[in-house]
Amino acid sequence: MSSQKAESKREIPSAEVVRLIDLVNYQEGAVVSRVLVNRTTTTVTLFAFDDGQGLSEHTSPFDAVAHLLEGEAEIVVSGNPLRTTAGEAVLMPANQSHSLKALGRFKMLLTMIRS
Numbered sequence: 001m002s003s004q005k006a007e008s009k010r011e012i013p014s015a016e017v018v019r020l021i022d023l024v025n026y027q028e029g030a031v032v033s034r035v036l037v038n039r040t041t042t043t044v045t046l047f048a049f050d051d052g053q054g055l056s057e058h059t060s061p062f063d064a065v066a067h068l069l070e071g072e073a074e075i076v077v078s079g080n081p082l083r084t085t086a087g088e089a090v091l092m093p094a095n096q097s098h099s100l101k102a103l104g105r106f107k108m109l110l111t112m113i114r115s
Contacts, residue, residue: 012036021069021107024048031055036109043112049073054101064092064112071106075099 012018024034024046031053037044049071057076066075067089075082078096083103092098100108 010035011038020046020109024107026050026105029053041113041115043114045110045112046107047110048107049100049102049105051102051104055099057097057099059095059097060092060112061094062112062114063094064110066090066092066100067109067111069107069109072103073106073108074101074103076101 012023020036023036024032026032026048027050029050031050032048034046035043036046054073066084068084068086070086072083072085075084075090075092075098077090077092077098082090084090086106
């Protein structure tokens with residue numbers, strides 16, 4: 001089986017309802033991720049952050065939208081801290097520094113737009 005076929009099996013199924021928050025589980029002291037859609041122009045990844053975990057400050061050449069599905073986090077974009085909760089989203093612009101920190105356990109959907 002080609003790696004592309006194997007990768008597509010890990011993606012969410014087409015034309016089916018899925019409950020996103022059930023597709024990734026919390027793990028003590030860790031950040032867990034699962035790629036749900038991986039295309040040339042867009043990647044959609046589901047994350048589960050344990051309390052106190054995060055992603056250190058970094059930049060990306062692409063815009064990304066972080067949409068919290070559960071819990072609470074602080075997302076810092078270009079030095080501006082944004083406290084976010086379930087149901088809220090933040091656009092992190094390309095080439096601007098950003099970081100994320102769990103304020104308790106949280107799950108988010110990250111959509112990276114590569115165009």
